[in-house]
Amino acid sequence: MPMAQLQKRIPVSIIGGFLGAGKTTLVNHLVASKAHRFGIIVNEFGETGIDGSLIENVDTDGIAELSNGCLCCVGREDLVSALFKLVSRKDKPDYVLIELSGLADPVPVAQTVMDPFARIKFELDGIIGVADARNLEQTLRDGPEGAVQLAYASTVVLNKTDLASPAQVAEAEGLIRQINPLAQIYRTSRSRVDPQDLLHLRAFDLDWRPQHYQHLHTPKVQSFTLTAEGLLKRQKVNAFIDQYLISRPDAVFRAKGFLSVKGFDKQVLFQSVREIFSLELAQQPVQALSRLVVIGRGLNQPEYEEAFQALKAG
Structure with missing residues (x-):
């Protein structure tokens, strides 16, 4: 069970969302806020990318220089190559935004950023999902992959609340909380969210603290807390991680929690996105209670509870 001791790296946020929910508007809002010297990785300009009015020029490497000093990689090349290309420049960004297209699965991107090679320079700061408050229920009904996308989000921007009724907004927020009790939800219109609420979340870092979450589920996604x-x-913890978490990538979407493991003087922060996981020593001394939040689908909760209890050292 190797433990990572990592130096300061460039934070990366993944921004995904439903078609028409306001995802690109959110990216443009963050860029225009000048909260950071951003590096943005998108598929293309126009409808699914950076506002063309912000672009001053594109160099021979395919890097767009924006009017506010930010940089944007416009190519469809390998993500790792794009990340390192951005930070190899003299005017390198201090924060990177990766905009997904449509209902793209955020997991391969998250896995890439969490890969040991990329983690030398980058850290996954958060996964941001954007949802349309008016049409969320219909969207989830028509495309269950939308629920899976929300399950990975550390923060959800519930957008277009000005165009929805109070009942629709409340219902949409309730659906999100059922799918993902870990996510912080921000109600907004025109994707206008304070950048401080979305950036430096450290959702995959040591400062995260679990709360007491209810055992919630929908027909597609469920979540529960093991204590x-x-x-x-x-040795039992290693076996549990292998058997019940990372070997079930189609069933276990996310898992996150603090574990009190015999032999360590500090708690261990465990987190996983499908089969990619990390174990890092936390700052606080080891405590008696271990807590792990699991989000997935088709899971046998009593089986997980029994297996987690069996991890206790004799």
């Missing part, structure tokens, strides 16, 4: 008193046995 265990006392210290856990290291």
Whole structure:
């Protein structure tokens, strides 16, 4: 069970969302805010990319220089190559935004950023989902992949609330909380969210603290919290991670929590996105209670609860 001790790296946020929900508007809003010298990776300009009015020129490497000093990679090349191309420049960005297209799966992108090679320079700061408050229920009914996308989000921008009725907004927020109790939700119109609410979330970092989440589920996505008193046995923890989490990438979307493992003087922060996971020593001393939030579909909750209890050191 290797532990990562990582230096300061460039934060990366992944922005995904439903078609027409206001995802590109959000990216343009963040860029125009000048909150950072951003590096933006998008598929193309126009309807699914950066506002063309912000672009001053595109160099021979395919890097667009924006009027506010930000940089944008316009190519469809390998993501790792695009990341390192942005930060190899003299005027390198101090924050990177990756805009997904349509209902693209955020997991391959998250896995790339969490890969040990990329983690030398970058850290996954958060996954931001954008949803249309008026049409969320219909969208989830028509495309269940939308629920899966929301399940990975660390923050959800519930947009177009000015065009929805109070009942629609409340219902949409309730659906999001059922799908993903870990996510912070911001109600907004025209994707106008304070950048401070979306950036530097450190959702995959050591400062995260679990809360007491209800056992919520929908026909497509479910979530529950596992707890265990006392210290856990290291070998049993490794076996649990392998058998119940990373070996089930189509069933377990995300898992995150603090584990009190025998042999360590500090708690261990575990987090996974499908089969990619990390274990890092937290700052606080080891405590008696271990807590792990699991989000997935088709999971046998009693089976997980029994297996988690069996991790206790004898």
